[in-house]
Amino acid sequence: MAKILAVDDSASMRGMVAFTLRGAGHDVSEAENGQLALDAARGGSFDLVLADVNMPVMDGISMVRELRTMPAYKGVPILMLTTESHTDKKMEGKAAGATGWLVKPFDPEQLLATVKRVLG
Amino acid sequence: MSKTGLAQFQQVFIEESLEGLDTMESSLLALDNGGDAELVHTIFRAAHSIKGGAATFGFPEMSSFTHEAESLLDEVRGGKRAIDGAIIELLLRTVDCLRAMFARAQAGEPLNDAVAEALRNELAAAMGRGAPVAGVQARREVDQADAWTVRFRPHAGMLAGGNEPLRLIRELAGLGELTVKTELDRLPATLAALEPTECHLGWTIELKGPARRADIAAVFDWVEDECDLAIEAKHIVAEVASPVATPATPAAPAANVADAGAVRAQREASAESSSVRVSIDKIDGLINLVGELVITQSMLDTFRGGEVDASRLAMLEHGLAQLARHTRELQESVMGIRMLPIASVFNRFPRMVRDISQKLGKQVKLDLVGEQTELDKTVLEKIGDPMVHLVRNAIDHGLETPEKRRAAGKQDTGTLTLAASHRGGSIVVEVSDDGAGLNRDAIVSKAVQRGLIASAEGMSDEAVAELIFQPGFSTAAVTTDLSGRGVGMDVVRRNVSDLGGTVTIRSTQGKGSVFTITLPLTLAIIDGLTAAVGEERYIVPLVSIVESVQLKADAVRSVAGGGELFRFRGEYLPVIRLHDAFGCDTAVQAIDEGLMVVVEGDGARMGLFVDGLIGQQQAVVKSLEANYRRVQGISGATILADGSVALIVDIAGLVRLQGRRKAA
Amino acid sequence: MGGRTKGKGEARVIALPADFRLASTADVKASLADALGASAAELDGAAVERVDSAALQLLLVFRREAAARGLALAWSGVSVAMREAADVLGLSQVLELPASMPA
Incomplete structure (x- = not known):
């Protein structure tokens, strides 16, 4: 069981991610945008952060950049949930400090496989 | 994950996508009016979310469709393409098309249709390429060997980014047997020189076992830019011309097909208008009130059974007063749950105004005022149509073309204002324009031609303006396809009056017109006067009462055909004796012993003859139809303080009833 | 949570933390740097759960x-988690982990 933070402005996507991960026994917190995610991250130590790229208030890329300045989040896996089929978004996320990405659409099995992969 | 698990989010996805489309539309319109670049981001985000969710939640058609729009937006966002009217137009049509697709999704119909297909090609063409070619075969790696050497040297920053060599090498171990050799040449000689969060190690890994190059590369897919990687085949099995393994087809579509049934059942279960979204604040307010009610009740409970000591009388009175206050507040709060902001109705107008004004070659600026004004949900659902008609009418007949405006010394762009506000116990919605105003001569000549009046001699401007609410009235020289749809102002007035409201017009020639719709705060509670008729009690809605007068016996005259008239402020008004209309015995018959209540409904006035008025009160409307059956001239019933039932008089209905009698 | 050091004659014992990962390396590095001044040191990795x-x-x-x-x-102690990670990598x-040692 890991502590996971799911960040997405879309309630359906966030809900699906949280539902799936909770079903696998993880302890999942949810945040609606990057700013709220940073607040949550300061309050608790997460083993993994899953974040959408495009969000209002603070987007996922800025959020990753901020998270990586926090000593407690150096080295913590952060995956971007992205639909971008071009590589530029993935690379922008990586440059900001993301660990990797999960390309939408993904189904619950793919999500679990990726989470398992990154948590080792 | 269970199917119902996924389905519950499918419904949420549809709802949030429809909201997203509203956002896209309003932002596109704002952009069209010279909005800032942030709007492009907002639009992009909305399109992006729909695209991502659509594929995940089982609507691949919508996903690929939105993808085209998103690519276009991405170029705009990246400054590679300037946004112009044509692109906005195209994207607005995309919004429409997606709405239609969601509607089909809700109905469980196939999502694509010819319109979607054509629009998709248009979007693709706008991107400077043809329709996407289906089934392009990806070039496959045929590289396969049963022994590999992998050289992996992470860049210094890889660890901080969360990619752990431990994980990567363990994953690689899933492909075959590993021999791992660590390269320490980059390792600093002293602790002082070591930045411990940076990676200074490297690995050469021998992998034994049949594996494809692509499988090995996939292990390192997240770090390809964060390391130096070399994958060398040591022992090549064979060069295979045909693809060895079929590329993994995404499992998602199959799963989605299986889920479609569950989703559909879910959708059908959620009836659209039978639910209402309530803000947490309102619910918290209710919970608070209920809490106070419980406290008051337990306080009052202490008086149960025993005799009330005189010294505690004050406390009892206090408790009862508190109970009354809480009940009233609770009533208001519960009614408040039905109240929703008018913004949802207002929001459909920017698009409509844009389309109509473009079609008519007019320039119109739309101002929305008081979007947060709350209306009863039922009123909200029904006020749209009358407003649409008033807005069409204002642009079509009220506002002038830029040339005419210039000639009249006005700005080229006309202003159309939709304003909502609370006034007293009512909601007032105004549709105003700074156009030409009503043309008295045109109205009069039309009314004469239609036989509505013989001449306008002595008619006030107000009375002339009222003529446009007569059935079948139209002043446009040429009936346009916009407002000439067989719907006249009479229908607007009818619709509004069905909601218990009124519509009036104020107009100044050359300056513009204001249509004012006045609506009750809620349909579920009305303010009324209780009237006595024999043993019965009737509620007359306060909004329709002009005044009540005591008449002398000779003030009412019988006319041929059985009707009665009385003179009120220079007009002769028909009399309806409520005891006749509803068959009450023992009621007052003599005019000078009863009371004449002058009421107005559907633009006509008349006198209701009753025994007397008992008082003013708020009545909670109960449907007569639901509990008994529909009765002409009665809009509902309510329960009085003494437990008896009083019927609520439907003034507009009585006016229509009266008109039919007159015609008969 | 840095590695604790305690004097044991001249031999310094450095107890490695349970969560011995990137975020804790700065603290452990300080303890290790401190131990460099001693004449002997013992590394205690018995408590290490994550590494x-x-x-x-x-x-x-x-070590170098x-x-x-x-x-x-x-x-003076090596946990299973630590040995396993060192094997994979x-x-x-090079760490001269003892051939076998009770965790």
Whole structure:
């Protein structure tokens, strides 16, 4: 069981991610945008952060950049949930400090496989 | 994950996508009016979310469709393409098309249709390429060997980014047997020189076992830019011309097909208008009130059974007063749950105004005022149509073309204002324009031609303006396809009056017109006067009462055909004796012993003859139809303080009833 | 949560933390740097539950510098998690992990 933070402005996507991960026994917190995610991250130590790229208030890329300045989040896996089929978004996320990405659409099995992969 | 698990989010996805489309539309319109670049981001985000969710939640058609729009937006966002009217137009049509697709999704119909297909090609063409070619075969790696050497040297920053060599090498171990050799040449000689969060190690890994190059590369897919990687085949099995393994087809579509049934059942279960979204604040307010009610009740409970000591009388009175206050507040709060902001109705107008004004070659600026004004949900659902008609009418007949405006010394762009506000116990919605105003001569000549009046001699401007609410009235020289749809102002007035409201017009020639719709705060509670008729009690809605007068016996005259008239402020008004209309015995018959209540409904006035008025009160409307059956001239019933039932008089209905009698 | 050090004659014992990963390396590095001044040191990895390559890399640099300075170095405990990670990364030998040791 890991502590996971799911960040997405879309309630359906966030809900699906949280539902799936909770079903696998993880302890999942949810945040609606990057700013709220940073607040949550300061309050608790997460083993993994899953974040959408495009969000209002603070987007996922800025959020990753901020998270990586926090000593407690150096080295913590952060995956971007992205639909971008071009590589530029993935690379922008990586440059900001993301660990990797999960390309939408993904189904619950793919999500679990990726989470398992990154948590080792 | 269970199917119902996924389905519950499918419904949420549809709802949030429809909201997203509203956002896209309003932002596109704002952009069209010279909005800032942030709007492009907002639009992009909305399109992006729909695209991502659509594929995940089982609507691949919508996903690929939105993808085209998103690519276009991405170029705009990246400054590679300037946004112009044509692109906005195209994207607005995309919004429409997606709405239609969601509607089909809700109905469980196939999502694509010819319109979607054509629009998709248009979007693709706008991107400077043809329709996407289906089934392009990806070039496959045929590289396969049963022994590999992998050289992996992470860049210094890889660890901080969360990619752990431990994980990567363990994953690689899933492909075959590993021999791992660590390269320490980059390792600093002293602790002082070591930045411990940076990676200074490297690995050469021998992998034994049949594996494809692509499988090995996939292990390192997240770090390809964060390391130096070399994958060398040591022992090549064979060069295979045909693809060895079929590329993994995404499992998602199959799963989605299986889920479609569950989703559909879910959708059908959620009836659209039978639910209402309530803000947490309102619910918290209710919970608070209920809490106070419980406290008051337990306080009052202490008086149960025993005799009330005189010294505690004050406390009892206090408790009862508190109970009354809480009940009233609770009533208001519960009614408040039905109240929703008018913004949802207002929001459909920017698009409509844009389309109509473009079609008519007019320039119109739309101002929305008081979007947060709350209306009863039922009123909200029904006020749209009358407003649409008033807005069409204002642009079509009220506002002038830029040339005419210039000639009249006005700005080229006309202003159309939709304003909502609370006034007293009512909601007032105004549709105003700074156009030409009503043309008295045109109205009069039309009314004469239609036989509505013989001449306008002595008619006030107000009375002339009222003529446009007569059935079948139209002043446009040429009936346009916009407002000439067989719907006249009479229908607007009818619709509004069905909601218990009124519509009036104020107009100044050359300056513009204001249509004012006045609506009750809620349909579920009305303010009324209780009237006595024999043993019965009737509620007359306060909004329709002009005044009540005591008449002398000779003030009412019988006319041929059985009707009665009385003179009120220079007009002769028909009399309806409520005891006749509803068959009450023992009621007052003599005019000078009863009371004449002058009421107005559907633009006509008349006198209701009753025994007397008992008082003013708020009545909670109960449907007569639901509990008994529909009765002409009665809009509902309510329960009085003494437990008896009083019927609520439907003034507009009585006016229509009266008109039919007159015609008969 | 840095590694605790305590004097044991001249031999310094450095207890490695349960969560011995990237975020803790700065603290452990300070303890190790401190121990470089002693004549002998013991590394106690018995409590280590989670470990990563940054942590093992740190130990590696420490061992190399300690050897260069002639510091007597020994393991007083190695957890299963630590041994397993060192094996995967091909570092067991260079870290001179004892062949077998109760965790």
